[in-house]
Amino acid sequence: xxxxxxxxxxxxxxxxxxxxxxxxxxxxxxxxxxxxxxxxxxxxxxxxxxxxxxxxxxxxxxxxxxxxxxxxxxxxxxxxxxxxxxxxxxxxxxxxxxxxxxxxxxxxxxxxxxxxxxxxxxxxxxxxxxxxxxxxxxxxxxxxxxxxxxxxxxxxxxxxxxxxxxxxxxxxxxxxxxxxxxxxxxxxxxxxxxxxxxxxxxxxxxxxxxxxxxxxxxxxxxxxxxxxxxxxxxxxxxxxxxxxxxxxxxxxxxxxxxxxxxxxxxxxxxxxxxxxxxx
Numbered sequence: 001x002x003x004x005x006x007x008x009x010x011x012x013x014x015x016x017x018x019x020x021x022x023x024x025x026x027x028x029x030x031x032x033x034x035x036x037x038x039x040x041x042x043x044x045x046x047x048x049x050x051x052x053x054x055x056x057x058x059x060x061x062x063x064x065x066x067x068x069x070x071x072x073x074x075x076x077x078x079x080x081x082x083x084x085x086x087x088x089x090x091x092x093x094x095x096x097x098x099x100x101x102x103x104x105x106x107x108x109x110x111x112x113x114x115x116x117x118x119x120x121x122x123x124x125x126x127x128x129x130x131x132x133x134x135x136x137x138x139x140x141x142x143x144x145x146x147x148x149x150x151x152x153x154x155x156x157x158x159x160x161x162x163x164x165x166x167x168x169x170x171x172x173x174x175x176x177x178x179x180x181x182x183x184x185x186x187x188x189x190x191x192x193x194x195x196x197x198x199x200x201x202x203x204x205x206x207x208x209x210x211x212x213x214x215x216x217x218x219x220x221x222x223x224x225x226x227x228x229x230x231x232x233x234x235x236x237x238x239x240x241x242x243x244x245x246x247x248x249x250x251x252x253x254x255x256x257x258x259x260x261x262x263x264x265x266x267x268x269x270x271x272x273x274x275x276x277x278x279x
Contacts (some may be wrong), residue, residue: 002027003205004107006049006070006098008039010170011113015076015198016044021201028089038046045069051079053096053101070105074205078113081138088141095145099152108260110153111204114161116190116253118143125136126253128213155212163217163253167194171276173231178238179212185242186226187250190217193268203262211261217253220271227271232273 001023005016008028016028020043021114029049030036040045047069081091095112102110119126120135148159164172172191176182180253200216222230225242232239259265268274 001025001074003074004072005029005044005076005078005135006046007080008035008046009045009078009080010167011194011197012076012078013042014041014194015078015201017042018198018202019205020044024205027072028156029069033132033186036109049062052090052097052208065103066101070102070107072107074100074109075102075107076111076113076201076205076228080232081141086166088137091138091141092144092148094241096148099149109156109208110149110158111201112146112149112159113141113201113216114142114159116161116163116217116259118161119251119253122251123249124251126215126251128211128215130256150212152243157212159213160204161213162197162216163190163192163215164196165197166191166271166274166276168277169279171192171231171235171278173228173235173237173276176228176240176253177232177235178240180241182224182240182242184250185244187253188223188225189224189271190251190253191271192216193216193274195267199264199267200258203264207262209259209261212257214261216257216258218257218271219267219269221252221257222272230272231276235278 003019003024004027005012006029008016008030016026026044028039028044029047031050032042033048036048038047081087109268117136117139118132118134119130120133120139122133134143134144146159228240
């Protein structure tokens with residue numbers, strides 16, 4: 001079985017390495033040519049891929065370059081939207097281009113790594129059936145892509161909405177440390193560890209689910225104030241200070257249905273039990 005991972009970065013690279021260990025034939029992409037070549041050291045067939053790809057209909061050379069990557073059983077689309085001006089609309093164009101090429105070359109199924117930001121400013125418990133109402137340009141772009149992929153692929157597309165990502169070298173406390181008068185201190189956090197993201201994607205690939213929209217967050221939801229204060233202490237960083245006048249609110253992403261559909265339990269359910277894995 002062949003799996004292609006588009007975007008071998010912080011999440012995509014360890015995912016691709018694990019899929020190699022699982023016995024799949026794995027293709028991986030990176031925008032940087034040198035990094036794409038280095039993927040071979042991990043047993044990944046690397047390809048330099050920068051989106052959007054402009055391929056003339058008559059270009060057999062370009063077809064040969066990308067055919068093996070897109071002629072796959074499962075394509076995992078794990079591409080960040082970017083931060084430049086107009087990045088969100090460009091992001092939509094990039095993923096549509098990617099999807100079109102995948103269909104052209106015979107890709108069978110697609111997994112799109114999305115975000116729980118599509119739920120916008122919703123409050124209370126959020127389940128997989130909660131209607132998305134994004135309130136940011138990035139959230140709107142992700143939702144537009146989700147809907148487009150479902151229209152194009154039907155049951156052969158699965159959307160996985162991830163909460164805030166934490167893991168080796170990545171944790172929000174690094175950017176909140178020492179800051180003053182931070183808002184929303186009494187709102188719950190919605191985070192998920194890299195290990196749990198990888199185990200869920202592996203399970204989707206191995207046992208294609210009947211449910212096409214899934215999401216993932218750790219089941220523990222401490223307040224922002226408590227969580228980031230404790231994480232700063234654990235990391236030996238200056239403490240953040242929160243504005244205590246703000247009324248509690250926020251959302252709690254409940255992933256019980258996703259875990260039940262996939263037959264999994266969380267590897268890291270307790271956020272407070274994990275120290276930040278900062279460099």
